[in-house]
Amino acid sequence: MAAAAAAAAVGGPQQPQPELPAPGLALDKAATAAHLKAALSRPDNRAGAEELQALLERVLSAERPLAAAAGGEEAAAGGAGGPGAAEEEALEWCKCLLAGGSGYDEFCAAVRAYDPAALCGLVWTANFVAYRCRTCGISPCMSLCAECFHQGDHTGHDFNMFRSQAGGACDCGDSNVMRESGFCKRHQIKSSSNIPCVPKDLLMMSEFVLPRFIFCLIQYLREGYNEPAADVPSEKDLNKVLQLLEPQISFLEDLTKMGGAMRSVLTQVLTNQQNYKDLTSGLGENTYAKKSHEKYLIALKSSGLTYPEDKLIYGMQEPSAGTSTLAVQGFAGATGTLGQVDSSDEEDQDGSQGLGKRKRVKLSSGTKDQSIMDVLKHKSFLEELLFWTIKYEFPQKMVTFLLNMLPDQEYKVAFTKTFVQHYAFIMKTLKKSHESDTMSNRIVHISVQLFSNEELARQVTEECQLLDIMVTVLLYMMESCLIKSELQDEENSLHVVVNCGEALLKNNTYWPLVSDFINILSHQSVAKRFLEDHGLLVTWMNFVSFFQGMNLNKRELNEHVEFESQTYYAAFAAELEACAQPMWGLLSHCKVRETQEYTRNVVRYCLEALQDWFDAINFVDEPAPNQVSFHLPLHRYYAMFLSKAVKCQELDLDSVLPDQEMLMKLMIHPLQIQASLAEIHSNMWVRNGLQIKGQAMTYVQSHFCNSMIDPDIYLLQVCASRLDPDYVISSVFERFKVVDLLTMASQHQNIVLDAEHERSMLEGALTFLVILLSLRLHLGMSDDEILRAEMVAQLCMNDRTHSSLLDLIPENPNPKSGIIPGSYSFESVLSTVADFKAPVFEPGGSMQQGMYTPKGEVWDQEFDPVMVILRTVYRRDVQSAMDRYTAFLKQSGKFSGNPWPPYKKRTPLHPSYKGLMRLLHCKTLHIVLFTLLYKILMDHQNLSEHVLCMVLYLIELGLENSPEEESDEEAPVGGPERCHDSWFPGSNLVSNMRHFINYVRVRVPETAPEVKRDSPASTSSDSLGSLQNSGTAQVFSLVAERRRKFQEIINRSSSEANQVVRPKTSSKWCAPGSAPQLTTAILEIKESILSLLIKLHHKLSGKQNSYYPPWLDDIEILIQPEIPKYSHGDGITAVERILLKAALQSRMNKRLIEEICRKVTPPVPPKKITAAEKKTLDKEERRQKARERQQKLLAEFASRQKSFMETAMDVDSPETDIPMEITTAEPQVSEAVYDCVICGQSGPSSEDRPTGLVVLLQASSVLGQCRDSIEPKKLPVTEEEQIYPWDTCAAVHDVRLSLLQRYFKDSSCLLAVSVGWEGGVYVQTCGHTLHIDCHKSYMESLRNDQVLQGFSVDKGEFTCPLCRQFANSVLPCYPGSSVENNLWQRPSNRSMQDLIKEVEELQGRPGVFTSETNLSKEMESVMKDIKNTTQKKYRDYSKTPSSPDNDFLFMYSVARTNLELELIHRGGNLCSGGASTAGKRSCLNQLFHVLALHMRLYSIDSEYNPWRKLTQLIEDMNSQLRNEEQLEVPILYHDVTSLLLIQILTMPHPLHKDHFTCIVKVLFTLLYTQALAALSVKCSEEDRSAWKHVGALKKNPCDAEKSYEVLLSFVISELSKGKLYHEEGSQECAMVSPIAWSPESMERYLQDFCLPFLRITSLLQHHLFGEDLPSCQEEEEFSVLASCLGLLPAFYQTAHPFISASCLNWPVPAFDIISQWCFEINSFTERHAEQGKALLIQESRWKLPHLLQLPENYNTIFQYYHRKTCSVCTKVPKDPAVCLVCGTFVCLKGLCCKQQSYCECVLHSQNCGAGTGIFLLINASVIIIIRGHRFCLWGSVYLDAHGEEDRDLRRGKPLYICKERYKVLEQQWISHTFDHINKRWGPHYNGL
DSSP: OHHHHHHHHHSSOOOOOOSOOOHHHHHTHHHHHHHHHHHHHSSSOHHHHHHHHHHHHHHTOSHHHHHHHHHOHHHHHHSSSHHHHHHHHHHHHHHHHHHTTSOHHHHHHHHHTTOOOOOOOOEEOTTOEEEEETTTBSSTTOOEEHHHHHHSOOTTOOEEEEEOSSOEEOOTTOTTTBOGGGOOHHHHSOGGGGSOOOOGGGTHHHHHHHHHHHHHHHHHHHHHOOOOOSSOOOHHHHHHHHHHHHHHHHHHHHHHTTOHHHHHHHHHHHHOHHHHHHHHSOOSSOHHHHHHHHHHHHHHHHTTOBOOOGGGOTTTSOOOSSSOSSOHHHHHTTTTSEEEEOSOOTTOTTSSTTOTTOOEEEEOSSSSOHHHHHBOOOOSHHHHHHHHHHHTTOOHHHHHHHHHTTTSHHHHHHHHHHHHHTHHHHHHHHHHOSOHHHHHHHHHHHHHHHHTOHHHHHHHHHHHOHHHHHHHHHHHHHHTTEEEOOSSOTTTOOOEEEOTTSHHHHTTTTHHHHHHHHHHHTSHHHHHHHHHOHHHHHHHHHHHHTTTTOSOEEOOOSSOOSSOOOHHHHHHHHIIIIIIHHHHHHHTTOOSGGGHHHHHHHHHHHHHHHHHHHHHTTOOSSOOTTEEOSOOHHHHHHHHHHHHHHHTSOOOGGGGOOOHHHHHHHHHHHHHHHHHHHHHHTTTTGGGOHHHHHHHHHHHSTTTGGGTHHHHHHHHHHHHHHSOHHHHHHHHHHHTTOGGGOOSSSOOOOSSSOHHHHHHHHHHHHHHHHHHHHOOTTTTOOHHHHHHHHHHHHHHHSOBOHHHHHHHSOOOSSTTSSOOTTSHHHHHHHHHHEEEEOOOBOTTOOBOOOEEEEOHHIIIIIOOHHHHHHHOSSHHHHHHHHHHHHHHHHHHTSOOSOOOOOOOOOOOOOGGGGGGGGGGGOHHHHHHHHHHHHHHHTTOTTOOHHHHHHHHHHHHHHHHTOOSOOOSSOOOOOSSOOTTTTTOSSSOHHHHTTOOEEEEEEEEETTSHHHHSOOGGGTOTTHHHHHHTOEESOHHHHHHHHHHHHHHHHHSOGGGGGOOOOOOOOOTTSOTTTOTTEEEEEEEEEEOHHHHHHHHHHHHHTSTTOOOOGGGTOGGGGTSOOOGGGTSOOHHHHHHHHHHHHHHHOHHHHHHHHHHHHSOOOOOOOOOOOHHHHHHSOHHHHHHHHHHHHHHHHHHHHHHHHHHHHHHHHSOOHHHHHHHHOOTTOOOOOOOOEEBTTTOOEEOOOSSSOEEEEEEEEEEOTGGGOBSOSSOOBOOOSSSOOOOGGGBHHHHHHHHHHHHHHHBOHHHHHHHSOOOTTTEEEEEEEEEEEEHHHHHHHHHHHHHOTTOOSSOGGGTOEEOTTTOOEEOEEEEOOSSOSSOOHHHHSOOOOOHHHHHHHHHHHHHSOOOOOSSOHHHHHHHHHHHHHHHHSOGGGTOOSSSTTOHHHHHHHHHHHHHHHHHHHHHHTTSSSTTOSOOHHHHTOOHHHHHHHHHHHHTTSOOOTTTOHHHHHHOOOSOHHHHHHTOSSBOOOGGGSOHHHHHHHHHHTSOSSOOHHHHHHHHHHHHHHHHHHHHHHHHHHSOHHHHHHHHHHHHHTTSSGGGGGOHHHHHHHHHHHHHTTTTTOOOTTHHHHHSOSSOOOHHHHHHHHHHHHHHHHHHHHHHHHHHHOOOOOOOOSTTHHHHHHHHTTOSOTTOOOSSOOOGGGGOOOSSOHHHHHHHHHHHHHHHHTTOHHHHHHHHOOOOOOOOOOOOBOOSBHHHHHHHHTTOOOTTTOSOOSSEEEETTTOOEEETTOGGGOBTTBOHHHHHHHHHHTTEEEEEETTTOOEEEEETTEEEEEEOSEEOTTSOOOGGGSSOOOOEEOHHHHHHHHHHHHTTOHHHHOOOOEEOTTOO
């Protein structure tokens, strides 16, 4: 009703008023809208409708904005605020009018309420992450959005996540495409029932407004389109128009998202033909509309389309039943008649380039229904919209809008028809497009949604002739790049093929078309129509023949080809996609008897096309030499349909086979390919470059083999089973060019083949015969057997991962047919043939994946060398399979030697192919086998073990497949005498085996040894008899004759065929004049095949009479022949097995074998080799020997190197060895001796020629990542989870330092703490030493050698010359003994007071740098290196930049960092004791020398030396405090470990052990007091007063200074004098720990407080004095370390519970010094009580550092992060990554977050890890390590259910955390060994 009214209203369009609506109107759009809505709701709404029309005319006039756009800037300046403003205004109006006066948002909500959302239909574009579940999908293209997938239940299903290539839409809720069980919760309910009916007035306005709006949009599109000028692509202009229209299209898109109600209104508008006609006809007086219509017509014309008059509306009239629109007769002749040869092709700009002189060929037109290509008539908005969408090359927004409408069923049908109607036009546009890739993706994005739905596809096939259109368009596309075929008869060939060099094929431009075609053929109903339509089949075969013989290779005989063409990629892709995949699609519907008719049709037209092809290329009987094309799709169609017919449809094979002559022709080209494969592998095609090898490999590769080599071999098997066997066998040897080799003579001439290729070609021919006769893929194996055989073959070559196995097993490319990988049969077969090897972790860090390996019984019974040979892409894989087989036999004890490939029983033949076995029982083959056995026995050249192996294999095949039991008494063969009768009487191998051949006449060169001898005939008595029995040995002179005869037989009528005359020997094989010196000789042979076999047994075993018939001992053998002992073994076993089978088959053979064995054979004389023969002694053999020698040498070298490396690594570096040998009795100390790994000399390190340790310096923030909680942090995977860095060790230390710097003197603050928790320098060494001057020359040589990349020599990086470990500096070794001299270690009896004075004096002496020696220079340079290792911000902490205090702090902090890290590597405590591995390669001793040397340059002013505060009482504390403007840091706030390092490093080295112990004792008293103070602050007021009281009571006894109660009470009373404990208030509660303090818990607290200091001190002592660390239990760690450090008196008894206070040794009276220390604190807390308290409580118990804990399932991470926006640039990153140390989210390679040329990851690695970053790449699941200026891919810590990584998430299977791998990663991070373990580093140039 409303639509009609609108149409009526349009009737008389009024003059458009150019001015915009009056301002009053504009202000009050809502009121106007409400008024109009009311007017329209009245029953008589004529007036309202007209008013609305007028308003819309005004608002939506398309003239204004685009004119402004075209006029450029001036118009924009003068117009109504530029082009954008008017459009926005128009949009605003539309929104108001749609809403009819209410708010637009409320209107949207109201419409949404009526959405019957049964379908999801979410549309996505490329790169979107979606899911596909094969268990739920009906169509293979089914896909789900993430939300629907996760809301459905897919547990245990075969699903994967994938990145959309072309875009797609969610199918949830669509039962045509997927099973309902897979629907998600939202789309399970069929909701139509409970959705209320849409109120009429809600959408009334939309029905009026939208037609105008869409028309306006179309006018814009017409206006904006200008035909591109000749060659200039006009993408820019088109994009400009599209940008202008962005808001309008987005508005439409939003409308579609309002749900079903709005979509149905839009459908009405888009498909209403009346509306369209009225608005767009361009009639009437509106000039603008006219102009617009003209532009539209021009666009149509320029697209090569006609605008037919209404009579000829294409596609709407029903096609007449049965026939298609294609003229059947016309098409059949199309390829026969070539049209004009036309080199200029207006369609393609790049037509003539790259084609050389080959001209393009155009077929004469007029053979096709032109209307398909050229006629287009638009009758609705939808149709014209699609037309412009195509013209503008599918803008993404338009595509999304058109697809968003699809949930509307009515629209879906209309749109699909429109799409089909435009199909030809789409492909034309695609062909010309410059952006064909993007366009292809967008096209498929649409078509896959339409054609995956069977119902829809069927409908358009019937109503719109979809199949005709597709086939015609395909032909049209390919026709533009046809060239004349050069196969066979170059001059007169009439055949045309596609030119693979054309862009169309090279860039795969035809892909969308073919993919649509394959998609619709997957529907049974559509495929049926195709197979029934004869016209279509003819056309299709015609199309396929364009690919027949494409990409022809011609063998280069003289020089190497200049330019290797890579067109073969295009050729193989084209055959697979355009021919094979549609074939598989069709085959999948020919599975049952009822479909026989279809097969007959295809086979019939296929044969016709083949016949045409043979005629077109003028093929008679001989293929042209030296050329091969791997592409014979017609042959393969024929073969595959035959196979299907026999296998599934029970069709009689002979009923679909052609006559003999056609069979012979069919056989030739596939056979040519097999021979060429052998030639390519024999290196006969090397001059054609690598690409020819590439073709040979692609032909057999897993994705191609079942569409290429398998059908070829099957076709050959079919031909062989129907043709004369002698003819087939002779053809094979002739094709392989080895006929001349098959002579009894020891020398021969081969005109067609060089001697060096003879052996491998003979091997190739025999191997091919074995494959031909034993392959059963299409001859009777069931699908499951095939799958099993394929799987076994792949697993035998190598262990495989699950995914590579899936990939390697050929499946029918159309996933609906045959075996679907991932289907249950795949898994079940896999579990029966293979064992799973879980991934292992080698200590070296190389990570394995989960692998499948064949079970033992598979090796035992199923290993099939034939299948392996057929499926190997690389020849080395065959060797690998044999090696693995050998290993299995050795291991299982079945056979210890070198086994031969085992003989495997075959599946029984299907009855239709029984004829194939006649090949084994034909005389020609027997003559070949006999000749070869004889030649091998006589050691003729060019024969190999492989040849013998294949010969025996063929004999065994013949015995296994012998015809019905032969009678023992041979009846004489009647009939005319045949040329082979002189060799063998019958054709049965079993009887021929025992037939003796006495004399043979051979043609030999005159030089051959055979000629010299007398002819035996003259002497021998039975000469005449025997000569009659002498066959002519040049077997194949006969064979050639025979072939010629065979040809004649076929050509003559059969009646004459009986008069075959016995041929003379023909000279066909020697070219005239080339070898005149051939002469005939007669050889005495006197052997049969059986006797040759027995002699071979002797020869192989190297013993006389080695063969003894086994049945003479054990008659049982003949009864049960399957004996395991014969199933594996070498040639000897094979011969025995064959003889046993021969004996079994006939009594006469058995007797003969016994007889031969009884005659003792004379020993074969050792062969005398003449000098000439010596020369020709097989080059191959010599090469082989040389190769073996080389291997041996290499292996030896490798083992030597390995043992050297082991010794080099394990011998303790000399530093720790030497002092151990010195007995204490000898006071003199020998100097440490170092070996230089460059010059090899040993000697001490001296001042002028110092030696150094190879070290790697790296900045590290690992220490800073320690936290105080045991619970590791988790990686955040929801918005709520966050990681705060406040509780890390680095943060706590930072806060402390800045707090001290706020209140105390800067220089004093920098002595009170250590830095280096972040960005500390860690020094590690491999333990090797070198002279520093040697190192310099080594660096020079590296600098000149540019090849070695991977590290940067300019930055001082190198690899250790001995162990190749990465390093970047050399740490000089200090002259003198390596460990401080024993003299210094003797305990002296000086009192503590003396020692304290000595320490003070020693510290007072300023250090001096000895004169400028080499050593001191090196010390300085290494110090520079250490400083430059870390960033400036990690070195400068003082307020005054570059103050010496900075350096001082930095230097002792380096020592601290290295000690702390070593502690962490030991697991955080010293319980394990011993010199751990870290100790062996530790360089701390040398490092201390360097640091001490530099620290002594800065003398601490004795006033401020903390040593005095620790050991002396100061008289007047107050005066001390007053005269300072800024306070010193109170001693109780000092970090004791830092004090220790300052004291030690400012002492002159070497250090006395006494002094060391003294310093430790003094510092321990301070530490203990700190512990007591911290304890007192931690506890509550009551506890404090109680303790104060308890301690006061015990104060009198003598050991009060060693009782913690007394000391604690004293500390409390002293500190109470200040304000420390005041301000109790509410904050205090937070401090108080709820536990009640018992004496035990207090003791524990004090010990824990002191332990870190004791551990570091013990390590230090261990490194300085070389004392071993004792091991102990965790409980006793404190006491053990204390006594080891000399804090405990030696006589201390540990009977009663240990008390830490007993370790105290006070240098001055305890109470005095404590009160002095407390006084400092009190004076500070006077003003700052809070801070005073915070500084006292030091957190000293850090847990070991850990990486973040990752969730079990990778999907958790992926779903959260892959759409997360970056906090810096607020965009969703293209490559998101997350830091595994701190959880920061970063953009990898993102230019958006780049700062001063550093990308975000690199920047973060510097801030978070001081140059080391560990990032998880979200979209790839891999971990990337950044180390300084280099990076490497580390691998993945997430593996799938089969233990495999899934890099880049290509397979999209669910991934689970692999804890072991993550542990390895964490271990490498903590131990700083990324550089050593990971090998593949590259520079990142700050671009990550």
